[in-house]
Ligand SMILES: C[C@H](O)[C@H](O)CC(=O)C(=O)O
């Protein structure tokens with residue numbers, strides 16, 4: 247059957263929120279004091295922007311077919327990722343049938359393996375892969391979830407990440423994940439403050455609401471274990487990304503040492519089936535949290551998810567808005583999704599990738615009907631009123 251080939255791949259850079267959700271203005275909870283691996287340096291403790299968390303900005307990838315249909319995706323990676331897309335990856339997509347997602351992915355990954363494998367390069371690959379899936383959906387007039395097996399439920403349920411799990415509860419979410427503010431360099435006093443903050447939040451949300459803690463790679467094994475035990479009395483459901491993503495051994499030990507009933511989660515900074523194989527085979531966690539815009543795209547997430555399923559583990563993707571929702575709809579081992587509270591005070595539900603996407607669905611009462619995803623591709627449009635640069639146009 248004839249199918250339009252890809253005419254051109256284009257990579258743009260955009261600033262200000264959106265897919266680079268850490269690129270927010272002043273006063274946003276996400277740039278408040280949050281524990282990070284850089285917290286060991288007092289100069290970089292108060293704001294993650296101080297050490298450059300938002301230097302990259304958003305990457306927009308467009309893939310245009312010969313008939314003029316354009317698929318697109320947004321992720322992080324900014325200008326360096328735009329270079330990789332235009333000057334390296336585009337050659338494996340242009341002139342190709344977009345249905346060859348496997349071959350294209352394979353060629354993008356193995357041609358960059360000598361300088362890639364994780365991080366920025368796989369981030370760039372993810373952007374191209376998602377844009378191809380969006381293009382395929384538009385060409386076939388099918389939502390992405392229908393092309394990857396179809397929805398297994400009628401609606402998605404969400405937990406919310408943000409500074410105010412108490413408000414998330416009022417908004418109908420099934421749980422709230424709060425950021426950890428203090429890192430090991432701040433000593434036992436910081437640990438006590440962290441546990442008190444969890445206790446205070448528990449008092450506000452009551453005994454049954456899921457309460458989780460995001461540690462953004464800030465801890466060492468000893469501190470994470472002590473924190474987990476101290477937080478257990480406040481019914482902490484899971485401790486997330488406690489350690490460096492490279493410390494598989496530490497995660498395996500932490501999972502053995504946390505109090506019974508507390509879950510260990512990680513994986514938002516992990517990539518590809520090979521990275522997740524380490525987490526799964528070494529029994530590092532209970533839930534893996536790949537970010538579809540960083541882990542290798544949807545083509546790779548499907549493999550990661552099958553691997554997790556075979557290990558009896560849940561896949562709850564990190565953030566990623568519609569790019570996650572279409573996936574979560576289709577997998578029994580993804581029973582709920584994350585919603586990142588992008589309102590500066592975490593006090594209202596706003597589109598996660600605002601202002602970059604138009605028509606981005608948001609949870610209502612902590613839920614989203616799959617019918618809202620029933621549009622071609624990922625079902626969103628790019629806000630073309632925003633200033634986009636194409637630094638590496640060919
Ligand atoms: C709140 C966390 O520090 C981070 O910004 C987001 C994240 O890790 C998550 O949503 O999970």
Ligand SMILES: [Mg+2]
Nearest residue numbers: 460486487514
């Ligand atoms: Mg996290």
